Amino acid sequence: xxxxxxxxxxxxxxxxxxxxxxxxxxxxxxxxxxxxxxxxxxxxxxxxxxxxxxxxxxxxxxxxxxxxxxxxxxxxxxxxxxxxxxxxxxxxxxxxxxxxxxxxxxxxxx
Amino acid sequence: xxxxxxxxxxxxxxxxxxxxxxxxxxxxxxxxxxxxxxxxxxxxxxxxxxxxxxxxxxxxxxxxxxxxxxxxxxxxxxxxxxxxxxxxxxxxxxxxxxxxxxxxxxxxxx
Numbered sequence: 001x002x003x004x005x006x007x008x009x010x011x012x013x014x015x016x017x018x019x020x021x022x023x024x025x026x027x028x029x030x031x032x033x034x035x036x037x038x039x040x041x042x043x044x045x046x047x048x049x050x051x052x053x054x055x056x057x058x059x060x061x062x063x064x065x066x067x068x069x070x071x072x073x074x075x076x077x078x079x080x081x082x083x084x085x086x087x088x089x090x091x092x093x094x095x096x097x098x099x100x101x102x103x104x105x106x107x108x109x110x
Numbered sequence: 111x112x113x114x115x116x117x118x119x120x121x122x123x124x125x126x127x128x129x130x131x132x133x134x135x136x137x138x139x140x141x142x143x144x145x146x147x148x149x150x151x152x153x154x155x156x157x158x159x160x161x162x163x164x165x166x167x168x169x170x171x172x173x174x175x176x177x178x179x180x181x182x183x184x185x186x187x188x189x190x191x192x193x194x195x196x197x198x199x200x201x202x203x204x205x206x207x208x209x210x211x212x213x214x215x216x217x218x219x220x
Contacts, residue, residue, distance in 0.1 A: 001152050001153060001154075002153050002154075003153065003154050003155070003156050004144075004148045004153050004154070004155045004156070005155075005156055005157070005158075006157050006158070009141055009144050009145075009155075012144065013137055013140045013141060013144070016140060017133070017136060017137065017140070019129070019133060019137065023127070023129060023133075023137075024137055026127060027123055027127065027129065027133075027134050027137040027138065028137065028138075028141050030123045030126060030127070031119055031123060031138050031141065032157060032159075032160045034114075034119050034122065034123070035119075035160070035198075036159075036160065036197055036198045036201045037201065038114045039198060039201060039202050040201030040202055042111050043111060043112050043113065043114050044111075044112075044113050044114070045113070045114045045115075045119075046113050046114070046115055047115070047116050047142060048115075048116065049142075049146075050142045050145070050146065051190075053192075055202055077203050078202045078203040079194060079199070079202065079203065080161075080192070080194045080198060080199075080202055082163075082190070082192030084189060084190045087146055088145075088146045088149060088190060089189070089190075091146045091147065091149060091150030092149050092150055092165055092188045092189065092190055093187050093188040093189065
């Protein structure tokens with residue numbers, strides 16, 4: 001249950017390939033930077049088996065400050081939703097779900 | 111508002127660096143595979159400024175099939191939560207939020 005960083009993966013992938021550590025680092029950094037930039041441009045990113053990054057918009061609404069109980073407007077805001085891909089889902093949750101209607105149940109409750 | 115794929119980014123990064131397309135492809139694929147494998151091992155991945163991937167467990171519960179109205183058990187299940195990092199958040203939502211209490215409001219409502 002540890003934390004893995006970019007540096008950990010750069011070291012490992014440099015070891016697994018014949019590339020220099022700096023080359024691997026630059027490719028991975030360029031990859032992450034490109035994902036951020038594409039999301040910033042409003043695009044979605046689809047990496048087969050891994051997952052999908054896409055923009056989700058939350059409407060403006062009123063909320064209450066729990067300290068002052070004051071009602072405050074929360075402006076509309078964009079955030080990023082990551083949808084888990086097939087292989088990643090299999091890796092983290094190998095138990096199969098038997099009931100075929102379960103996907104729609106899940107969706108309706110989320 | 112298009113969709114960007116792994117191939118798109120491989121082509122772009124190969125163009126930006128002096129590496130061969132196949133080398134860039136292998137590094138990115140190794141990166142994505144490593145993320146999946148680490149999550150499968152129960153580890154979290156923290157990529158500064160980009161975001162954090164971590165396992166979230168949902169407890170077993172009862173749900174209702176919306177078609178048959180039958181109550182069905184939903185087994186405990188693990189999924190992946192992606193927490194948006196600082197740079198990604200800034201890229202997708204550049205509007206600053208003025209009210210300093212807003213973070214706690216957001217947290218309490220989510």
